[in-house]
Amino acid sequence: xxxxxxxxxxxxxxxxxxxxxxxxxxxxxxxxxxxxxxxxxxxxxxxxxxxxxxxxxxxxxxxxxxxxxxxxxxxx
Amino acid sequence: xxxxxxxxxxxxxxxxxxxxxxxxxxxxxxxxxxxxxxxxxxxxxxxxxxxxxxxxxxxxxxxxxxxxxxxxxxxxxxxxxxxxxxxxxxxxxxxxxxxxxxxxxxxxxxxxxxxxxxxxxxxxxxxxxxxxxxxxxxxxxxxxxxxxxxxxxxxxxxxxxxxxxxxxxxxxxxxxxxxxxxxxxxxxxxxxxxxxxxxxxxxxxxxxxxxxxxxxxxxxxxxxxxxxxxxxxxxxxxxxxxxxxxxxxxxxxxxxxxxxxxxxxxxxxxxxxxxxxxxxxxxxxxxxxxxxxxxxxxxxxxxxxxxxxxxxxxxxxxxxxxxxxxxxxxxxxxxxxxxxxxxxxxxxxxxxxxxxxxxxxxxx
Numbered sequence: 001x002x003x004x005x006x007x008x009x010x011x012x013x014x015x016x017x018x019x020x021x022x023x024x025x026x027x028x029x030x031x032x033x034x035x036x037x038x039x040x041x042x043x044x045x046x047x048x049x050x051x052x053x054x055x056x057x058x059x060x061x062x063x064x065x066x067x068x069x070x071x072x073x074x075x076x
Numbered sequence: 077x078x079x080x081x082x083x084x085x086x087x088x089x090x091x092x093x094x095x096x097x098x099x100x101x102x103x104x105x106x107x108x109x110x111x112x113x114x115x116x117x118x119x120x121x122x123x124x125x126x127x128x129x130x131x132x133x134x135x136x137x138x139x140x141x142x143x144x145x146x147x148x149x150x151x152x153x154x155x156x157x158x159x160x161x162x163x164x165x166x167x168x169x170x171x172x173x174x175x176x177x178x179x180x181x182x183x184x185x186x187x188x189x190x191x192x193x194x195x196x197x198x199x200x201x202x203x204x205x206x207x208x209x210x211x212x213x214x215x216x217x218x219x220x221x222x223x224x225x226x227x228x229x230x231x232x233x234x235x236x237x238x239x240x241x242x243x244x245x246x247x248x249x250x251x252x253x254x255x256x257x258x259x260x261x262x263x264x265x266x267x268x269x270x271x272x273x274x275x276x277x278x279x280x281x282x283x284x285x286x287x288x289x290x291x292x293x294x295x296x297x298x299x300x301x302x303x304x305x306x307x308x309x310x311x312x313x314x315x316x317x318x319x320x321x322x323x324x325x326x327x328x329x330x331x332x333x334x335x336x337x338x339x340x341x342x343x344x345x346x347x348x349x350x351x352x353x354x355x356x357x358x359x360x361x362x363x364x365x366x367x368x369x370x371x372x373x374x375x376x377x378x379x380x381x382x383x384x385x386x387x388x389x390x391x392x393x394x395x396x397x398x399x400x401x402x403x404x405x406x407x408x409x410x411x412x413x414x415x416x417x418x419x420x421x422x423x424x425x426x427x428x429x430x431x432x433x434x435x436x437x438x439x440x
Contacts, residue, residue: 011116030297031310032117032237035350039120051318051354056311 002076004065007040017062024056034059041065047072078331079262081208085254086417087218088151088424089383089394092142092246093374094133095429099125100240107236108298114236122349122368126243126375128228130432134168135224136177138246141430143182143220151424152250154182157218159189159210163199163379165408166226167192170280178222189216196274197345197407198264199223199379200247201415204403205262207251219251223379227306230276232292234300238308241348243375246430247383250423261332262415263324273312274408278303313407317351320412321404322358328402332416336361339416340399341390345406346370346381379405386419387427394420 008017008029015028023029029037037059038049049072058068066076100123104114117123129138139162146152162175169177175190189210195202200223207219224246231242278289289303301307325342329335342361344352352368355361367389370381377384382403390399398420406412 011113013112014110027296031314032121032297033113034311035314036113036116036120039350048354048357051351051358052315054311054314054318054354 003044004041004062004069004076007037007044011036011040020061022060024060029059031056041069045069045072045074047074077264079205079208079264081211081260081262083253083255083257084208084211084260085252085257086419086422087250087252088422089387089426090142090146090151090248090424091380091384091387091427092138092248092430093127093427094129094138094244095127095431096130097125097127103233103240106233106239108234108294108300109236117236118240120350121241122372123240124372126240126371127245127377128242128375129226129244133226133430133432135162135164135166135226135246136168136174136181138224138226138244138430139178139222139248140181142222142246142248142428143178145428146248146424149424152220155185157220157250158187158216159191159207159219160184160222161191161193161203161207161210161219162222162224163193163195163203164224165194165196165378166230175222195408195411196225196378197347197376197381198405198409198411198413200249200345200382201262201264201403201405201413202411203249203379204251204415205264205413208260211251211253217253221249221251223247223249223383225378225380227378230304230306232299232301232305234292235305236299237297237310238306241371241376242306243371243377245374245377245380245384247380249383258418260415260417261328262413263328263331264411264413265320265324266409266411268409270312270316270410273309273316273410274306276304276306313347314351316410317347317406317412318354318358321355321406324412324414325359325402325404328414328416334400334416338400339365339402342366342402342404343382343386344404346385347376347407378407384427387425391425391427394422394425396421
């Protein structure tokens with residue numbers, strides 16, 4: 001399990017994020033979970049995700065989150 | 077839209093907070109959410125405790141309590157102001173205006189301009205702009221601006237999106253003419269196409285309250301609310317603030333010909349700590365210049381949060397000294413507004429409680 005999966009699992013331990021293609025649409029994360037996720041990603045990777053990037057499409061699956069982190073120079 | 081005001085000042089600020097306090101931990105079991113998830117949310121958003129009215133306490137009760145305090149302490153004279161503006165989203169009645177209720181309860185003079193403004197989180201700025209415009213009239217020497225809301229009465233306790241952050245409060249801000257006070261710059265924008273991002277769907281004439289509108293309905297996130305309750309699209313509001321507020325501040329700074337480093341404090345509306353820190357990061361404002369400690373102590377009381385963050389953090393300093401501050405409010409409407417001005421020394425800058433057990437709510 002990579003760090004992003006670990007962070008997601010800490011937020012919603014009852015779900016398996018690897019089997020979901022859209023965390024938001026399938027109800028694994030709501031808007032407040034996304035806020036918690038951003039806070040955890042900021043802290044873990046030493047970045048500050050810009051508020052304008054906090055949109056559902058950037059947090060809907062692992063690939064989207066990885067792409068967002070890459071924008072902030074995070075090499076996974 | 078840009079505004080400019082000359083020779084006007086804020087003379088005093090008083091905040092009035094209900095003494096009844098509830099903590100996030102006490103209310104956590106109301107939410108359809110596992111404990112660890114709620115705790116993480118508490119830490120991220122800065123939720124801890126909030127002040128709420130109990131029972132039938134209304135906006136005019138908080139306002140009258142505050143004005144009586146100012147009269148008793150001789151900080152304001154009953155016949156020494158010419159306009160009373162009340163900004164609220166939770167009026168005592170649909171009619172008459174609650175400003176008239178306050179005027180009548182305190183037996184204020186009839187030669188008084190009273191008006192209600194229906195505004196929320198940008199309501200302090202809207203009130204200041206309106207108040208300063210009134211001060212351009214030679215007959216108006218002093219304006220009392222009241223911001224007050226008891227919106228917790230319209231929020232479902234089972235709504236994890238809104239209830240933990242909501243607070244009730246009132247503030248009284250005295251505005252007056254002041255020769256040599258200099259220029260105050262402000263700007264304001266509104267976008268009614270996004271009006272449904274923050275709304276109470278029922279209770280007006282479009283959809284009157286009824287047994288049907290009172291039915292609690294669960295949403296996909298596990299929150300439960302009725303059409304009589306506040307409904308907030310958290311993602312849309314968050315994105316609105318992050319997209320619209322930084323350029324608004326930039327425009328204001330350009331107009332005022334000031335840099336970020338010239339401002340002593342950015343006193344912004346207080347939705348939650350996370351949103352404010354993201355704004356500060358974006359605008360490269362040090363956190364210590366943008367306090368975000370209102371929600372954790374008192375909750376988000378709409379238009380009152382700017383006077384509240386001012387009094388909470390700077391009441392001693394402002395009693396003796398002058399600061400250059402930038403106010404900003406953003407929310408329902410959608411509305412966003414900012415103002416840059418010299419603040420202080422103030423005649424008063426205080427916080428008082430509304431002691432609910434001791435004062436019976438007003439009866440018609």
